[in-house]
Amino acid sequence: MKKDYKHEMAYRDDWKKLTGSLPVKMTNDYLFRALLQTDEKTLKAIVASVLHISIQDVTEIVVTNPIELGETVDSKELHLDVSVILNDKDKINIEMQASHYEGWSDRTLIYLCRSFDSLNHGQDYSEVHRAIQVSFTDFTLFPDAPEFFSTYMLINKMKSTQIYSDKLSIINIDLTNVELAVEEDRKYGVDRWAKIFKADSWEDLKMLATEDKTTEQAVSSIWQLTEDRFIREEMLRREDNEREYRYLLEQAEKAKKVDELEQTVSEQEKRIAELEALLAEKDK
Numbered sequence: 001m002k003k004d005y006k007h008e009m010a011y012r013d014d015w016k017k018l019t020g021s022l023p024v025k026m027t028n029d030y031l032f033r034a035l036l037q038t039d040e041k042t043l044k045a046i047v048a049s050v051l052h053i054s055i056q057d058v059t060e061i062v063v064t065n066p067i068e069l070g071e072t073v074d075s076k077e078l079h080l081d082v083s084v085i086l087n088d089k090d091k092i093n094i095e096m097q098a099s100h101y102e103g104w105s106d107r108t109l110i111y112l113c114r115s116f117d118s119l120n121h122g123q124d125y126s127e128v129h130r131a132i133q134v135s136f137t138d139f140t141l142f143p144d145a146p147e148f149f150s151t152y153m154l155i156n157k158m159k160s161t162q163i164y165s166d167k168l169s170i171i172n173i174d175l176t177n178v179e180l181a182v183e184e185d186r187k188y189g190v191d192r193w194a195k196i197f198k199a200d201s202w203e204d205l206k207m208l209a210t211e212d213k214t215t216e217q218a219v220s221s222i223w224q225l226t227e228d229r230f231i232r233e234e235m236l237r238r239e240d241n242e243r244e245y246r247y248l249l250e251q252a253e254k255a256k257k258v259d260e261l262e263q264t265v266s267e268q269e270k271r272i273a274e275l276e277a278l279l280a281e282k283d284k
Helices: 029-038 040-051 104-116 175-180 183-187 190-198 202-209 213-227 229-283
Strands: 061-063 082-086 090-097 131-137 149-156 159-174
Touching: 029 040, 029 082, 029 090, 029 213, 029 229, 040 061, 040 082, 040 090, 040 159, 040 190, 040 213, 090 104, 104 131, 104 159, 131 175, 159 175, 159 190, 175 190, 183 190, 190 202, 190 213, 202 213, 213 229
Parallel strands: 090 131, 131 159
Antiparallel strands: 061 082, 082 090, 149 159
């Protein structure tokens, strides 16, 4: 019989004896999903951190799209986002994404707009609540302008300080650029969560867990989830899917380069033929 995992992650310290590489890293979206769904304390702490608010301001948080942990996720489903309602009003969509693919920015916009369009018939427009899309990415969104923590909103592009509305925002945390964290990020511990999500070994996690009780609780939950056979199987299955997806992306990119090369060669051959024709005409 499967367990009921909802909010059952009590603190345990068995992981303190562990050493070596992690069986699954937190960039695994299934592990990330399981952690946020089962450990309410950690979920509250992460939300408070990325919103740059005090954890005391997170009075209530509810996951609105829970999954049955340990059950097989459709391999076609590439995204395991966590949708939550904060303090009975604001909608927040949180996800972990390891691979960058074409159309990523458009996808986050679609998710954000779906969350924002939540008024029921008869409700006044003023009753709409904030919608926030939060993405932890294991890649740099804009390589020409790398940032660790970035927030995007609707603004007047001629007057960048004039915000059209604060009810729509996209937050991106680049796990590959933790060294770019600024004082504000460190103040709210966003860089600490990023280091946890990028950790490779138990030694890394144990060192980070000494910083505060919330982090220690999160590491305990990570250990408990990776120890569960059913959940671990799904984590590994997701990693297999991710590897296959990356392989297909690489093959598609190689095919694109081959097509471009063949096109270049074809154009060069055509140009050579034209030059030969001109030379032949000149000789004639």
